Amino acid sequence: MTDTVVSSETREVVIGFDRPFVIIGERINPTGRKVLAAEMAEGNYSRVEWDAIAQVQAGAHMLDVNAGIPLADEPAILAEAVTLVQRITDVPLSIDSSIVAALEAGLAVYKGKALVNSVTGEEERLETVLPLVKKHGAAVVAISNDESGISEDPDVRFEVARKIVERAEDHGIPRCDVVVDPLVMPVGAINQAGRQVMHILHRLQRELKVNSTCGASNFSFGLPNRNGINSAFINMAIGAGLTSAITNPLHEEMMQAVLGADVMMGHDPDCRAWIRKYRVAPPDGVQGARGRRQGRRRRA
């Protein structure tokens, strides 16, 4: 079925229904991170560097790079961050901005086939972002809202996604290069948010036959034990057809949920990845009482 191929200079990653789930590390994003924002605005990228390496080590297959800092020169900062991250890691990047000039600056320096994050169903966005995606031969995240905002009706969101996919095709971008974000609502506010996402994901896979991604952690907004909710969310969303997510690979519970989902979906042959990760010792943060006691003794 549909494969979305993205790449760095030396490595290809494929998002697809018959593939292991793709984790796009979300950490390189100054939104809500004051220290990171101040450092990036000053041209200090040491934290970006650390975030890049730590996320890849934790198992991220791709990294999202965002430089949305108020009043800063976002195009220049995004281009610099993209260049730096490509110098120290070999994973493909998602170039993330709501400013078209910043996407353009990031794409101009990017080596490989990037994922552009994102285009919405708004006319003006469609007609500025899609030509850019086409020009650079990139793939693009399609967010299922438009001028009327985000509909609470999942079928309306699905129709926005369909419009973006069709418009992309008009611009010469094949649907395998459009990755739809169905928009995840906080379940604390909308009780049917989980059902809605599963419903759209089913339709995206069966009717539009496109890959999907989402900001997984939005689902648990405002609730306690967010990693617990996020794990249930990611498992059930993968079962419903989700093929990638922009999330934090440093959260061990989330990574365990994704590896478990790969096993469940038959995408981890002979459970090799699972066994490699868990056979020696359970990871910190998800181990049982016995493992923890032993761990404490070792540290003492």
Place this chain on the structure above:
Amino acid sequence: MTDTVVSSETREVVIGFDRPFVIIGERINPTGRKVLAAEMAEGNYSRVEWDAIAQVQAGAHMLDVNAGIPLADEPAILAEAVTLVQRITDVPLSIDSSIVAALEAGLAVYKGKALVNSVTGEEERLETVLPLVKKHGAAVVAISNDESGISEDPDVRFEVARKIVERAEDHGIPRCDVVVDPLVMPVGAINQAGRQVMHILHRLQRELKVNSTCGASNFSFGLPNRNGINSAFINMAIGAGLTSAITNPLHEEMMQAVLGADVMMGHDPDCRAWIRKYRVAPPDGVQGARGRRQGRRRRA
């Protein structure tokens, strides 16, 4: 949609597609528990008592009671265990035996509407267990194997389930009182085991419109970090239509996965159950590094 109602003398539990997931505690079972087996054979039920109370406190909605001890008087022991557990808890029971006389003895003393565990698609089982289920107005677990064993083809297992449901109807047992066990294979041996289960569960919900249950932990047999795999399994299986499971409610990760699945399915209004459980402090065994450090300080 289909509701399976079971009860004790004072409490009703409903298994259904529009209901919170039902956990059937698996612990009262001497299989593989030598000490418990020896004690039960001697008429010592203190461990049964403890298992009953601990599982209900941990969140089990029902309890499975099994007395399968080689060379022991299983009917008498099962009847005694059922009576005892009904005296100290008010949850409905699943009366579990492969011996028809034991099922009969358990049903004879049971107060309420029990779940009989189980009938298979074997002719001789169908014609002895189903009349017993009908006589006592009970519900029954239908295991999807027959004289030819357990098929690796999920569609063959589905056809066995269909045969049992139809035969139950011939005996006057409505399909809402048949809960199908699709048989969970170890994914370490059969890489497509997860896909197979999801496929059968979809068909059970859409075509047969019957509830389902399974022994969830079988999926992870032979693999490290079994609770991690079991959590992914239970989440994705619930997303695919599983409505109950026979499992160990003392495993905190499993309970978290089930509560998370209820949130995801829209079966936890306003996330009340989730918030009640997790708002004060995350439970032992699934908490993050920060909670654990604090916990250690408090204990010191």
